[in-house]
Amino acid sequence: MDNKKHNKSNMDESEIKHEYRAQNEQSNISRSIVKKNGASVNRIAQGGSDSPRELLDASIDRKTRTLWGDAFRRLSKNKLAMISLIWIIIVAVAAITAKLWVPRLFGDPTIINTQLAITQRFSSPSFAHWFGTDDMGRDIFGRVIYGARVSLTVGIFATLISLVIGVFLGAISGFYGKAIDAVIMRVTDIFLAFPYILFAILVMSVLPSQYKGVTVVVAVIGLLGWSTFARLFRSSVLSVKENDYVAAGRALGASNARLMFKHILPNAIAPAVVYATMGVGGAILTESALSFLGIGIQPPTVSWGRMIDDGRMNLTDHPAIVLFPGLAILLTVLAFTLLGDGVRDALDVKMEE
């Protein structure tokens, strides 16, 4: 909040609003504490026993609950973010239910039917085949839907792995400090020194084909990406740790674990959540790049990147095979990026490295 006081160049709208919002928030918080714990306050005045802790918890809970509640409301007002969220839900639902309706309507996208391959190859978009068919006669639309299954799976789960590892290490690092912190930070340095793509290419290219399943890809991408989360979460923990209410909690004798989970975590997780949302997009891009190079997901599992690679040979005459999967990647990653932007604005998080 101190920053806001210093950055007063011209007093324009946002500065004024921030000043008044801060003033009002202060009074709101103190007024609500009094209202909510009216009884407790009186008890303190009369010498009550457990009220200080209740008061502290109430004030912290209120602060956190206000943060997320407010954030949801602000997010729902962001049109771009809402559109992105809807798009993601549509894609997810389509992907999850794919096996139920795609084969029936468009033919199984993973099978090569040699007859169809000859008669139907390279047909243009039509009623029967919304995006046309590829060089093997397979319906492109169906393949794109199937590709979504892989991309979303890899994107979400790999990011989850990175998030969990990163937050865990970042928490320990930030909270316990000193030697542990130094060691973990050096390790993050090492992982951060690797350009993401290069390392993924190195690892995936060495692995023989039987290993190149979705699980392995998820694991590799997940294990590569934790360092940024660790850094981010560590700095959140460090700054939250300094806050007065944590010191107050400690003075009341709260145990370290309790402090961590109830008070530090909910506030410090905000930047990590933002980065995770955008990270899903990044993971999807990495997976498609690996598949494009041929070292990611292998056929017959359908992957957008692989589709683009397959379509390369026929780019001149039949660009559709390259166009649609790429568009799918773009729109999906864009949705996650915009959603992440929206979440960041809603949580009012400043992410600086």
Place this chain on the structure above:
Amino acid sequence: MSEKLLKVDDLKMYFHTRDGVVKAVNGVSYELDGNQTLGIVGESGSGKSVTAMTIMRLISMPPGKVEGGTVTFKGQNLLELPEEKMRDIRGNEIAMIFQDPMTSLNPVYRVGRQLSEPLRIHKGAGKKEALERSIELLRLVGIPNPEQRVKDYPHQFSGGMRQRVMIAMALACDPDILIADEPTTALDVTIQAQIIELMQAVQKRTGSAIIMITHDLGVVADMADNVLVMYAGHPVEYGTTEEVFHQPSHPYTWGLMGSLPRADMTEKSSLKPIDGMPPSLIDLPSGCTFHPRCPYAQDICKAKVPETKSIGGLHTASCHFAGDPGFSREEMEKELNR
């Protein structure tokens, strides 16, 4: 001299925001002559800084908008000047220094360059000439070893020194008016005294006028010839320092003075802060803006905006009961304590 150096007449400036209209400056008037010091006092959010920024035209005009009044400087209405002419005045004839010296200097330029800037822009001085003058200025504000220091960067100076540099920078072009916006608030008490002394010495030498914006009555008592007390964008009391301090005529001024520790207090006497909080400038109270916090408020205070009543000489106050016999601080405190 019949024509004053600076005359602010019923200045009104509002911010038009999404949440409503913020009435930041609500009819402020005062005068200033050369060699005079005007102290403007008030709480945070009283509009004291915004008024000065409006005079300098440093407020972004959307969302800000001047809703009325004039600012006459050397016969010209500053509010109507085209921007290029205004730029000629800023830093040249009217200079301003700000509250936080730690952040008010550009960290990537040497101090000498920053001092030279107004000289080169307004006086057309050459690089060498400007540098020499910068060294002189540093010497003037009491910075030791100025020939070396002029090559240093702001972060190599302490807070008090930085504020001196700011003052030097403001004085570079010999301005007629120096506006100081809470220059000592961010500094140590001991340094505060030094800075105030410095400003008084400078005024003696150059004869410039000073507008001292502060929330500290002590500073005002020390430095100012005239005082303007502001509350919620309104001028509440105005007069010479003598008049206002010896015969404060507005309950808000009483409150400000009552909340100060005084030399004649013992440990038993309590400081009396003013009850309540300053109002939101979007949603001002009806009638007299101070009435919700005023211990002496009557029905008329809620209903009608008080006029500016003259009490004698330069002294005015905006209260329905200002100047009424028996409406003085001591009397009213006796009333309350009964």
Place this chain on the structure above:
Amino acid sequence: MLKYIIKRILQFIPVFFGVTLILFLVANYMPGSDPVQMKVGEKHVTPELRKQIEQDYGLNRPWYIQYGDYLAKLTKGDLGVSISTGRKVSDIILEKYPFTLNLALVAIAIEIVIGICAGVISALKQRTFLDVLVTLATSISVSLPVFWLGLLLQYFFGIFLKQQTGGAFYLPISGASGVLPSWEYYVLPGITLAAVSTAYGARIMRSQLIEVMGMDYIRTAKAKGLSGRQILFHHEMKNALIPVVTFIGLDFGAMLAGAVLTETVFNWPGIGFTIYRAIMARDFQVVIGCVTVILFAVMIINLLVDISYAFLDPRIRFGGSEE
């Protein structure tokens, strides 16, 4: 300042060892990375052959000795031999790196020019249509798969335009095999490589500039009577550019790494394309060797960028304050 530089160099050392260790482990101890198999390529390895090779190459010594040996070889520039061509990996790299380097330089130039301009413009015209446009464009750019962008550009500028204009106006889409191709060949791959970084660069420029514009010393500059243009170029840009410059420096390293995808799409004969071909040919020595070189280049660039920050920011260069 010296303290800062030394600190950075000290931080670099464990990273260097960590990276080389990981490379070493991946090269030798992962499933699929059988060093014996890698020496012989496609040939089937019989137990006797295995023993033979292990003896010849000292592959049965403890890992730390092998690691030390590996480091020693690295310092001498010995990266092994390519199975498919029999050439020394280091020779291949020396031959191919100028292509990648040039492409990266072109891409950085694009990023600097377009990225900074776009960032500055959108910061100055905040919340107007232009700003929204730039923000949207950068969001899209950041979400694009690089290789797909390359293919799209190839199709539109190389194939479609060629068809429509009867061969009059088009841009070449395949890298020349000659020494250094003429400028037209750089256009499409350059744009492709620069796209994502430029988007990030523009965003960072914008946010840095906006932050600087709100600073107190800008208010001071206005109060001194400076004009908008003077303030922008002398005060705002000088401050805002410092982190942006370091960011772009880091991006250069990223481009060297990301070149793999771009070079593959355009058949650009640089290190990235070499990696791709080696992957297809299962020529792992080449893959590992090239990745190693790029990694080192990136690490050194990062270190240099870090150190340069000390020169750019006077607060670090002339540290300390007087109290």
